Amino acid sequence: QSALTQPASVSGSPGQSIAISCTGTSGDVGAYNYVSWFQQHPGKAPELIIYEVSNRPSGISNRFSGSKSGNTASLTISGLRADDEADYYCISFTTSSSWVFGGGTKLTVL
């Protein structure tokens, strides 16, 4: 159950778009379309922003979008806003009937 690989940090200016990658293996990200993304602000519980690779829960802005190619999933945030500054985590269901998170990515809005 090795953690999925995410960049430690990304940054962008307000209004720009950024992408965060999440790389796994054929036993997790590549096996199913069961990749989700969470946003976590400091001191707060995580919030689901994408599930099943590209689906947004009710109430989540369409500035957040997800995709997947092979063993790598990606989260794209368009029209960056100051309140997007947070930590972002991917998670995938695995062929071992478990879930595995990515190490997390800190997004800085410049």
Place this chain on the structure above:
Amino acid sequence: QVQLLESGGGVVQPGGSLRLSCVASGFTFGTHAMHWVRQAPGKGLEWVSFISWDANTKYYADSVRGRFIVSRDNSRDTLFLQMNSLRAEDTAVYYCSRDLSERYSIDHWGQGAPVNVSS
């Protein structure tokens, strides 16, 4: 609205035990699978355990298998995590969370219960 309220966290010595509880409200607890997820201080999220709505299916992370036991009491809308043989590396905030049915994801989280394993 969905609410998950954890309790039972605290300080415990290495090798000790602790039981976390999570009381659910705002939804039909007995029809939802549940997860425990933890976050060590200053670190990322780590999935810990899953239990199906009827408790017939349970999954554990390798790091806790054989030491932690997940259970539930649907008559009391409560989820439990029995943690035994605790180690310093189990120190974390433990989140109770609701499974997003048939989507292999998590859609609601509690505010977390801090556990500190220290001598």
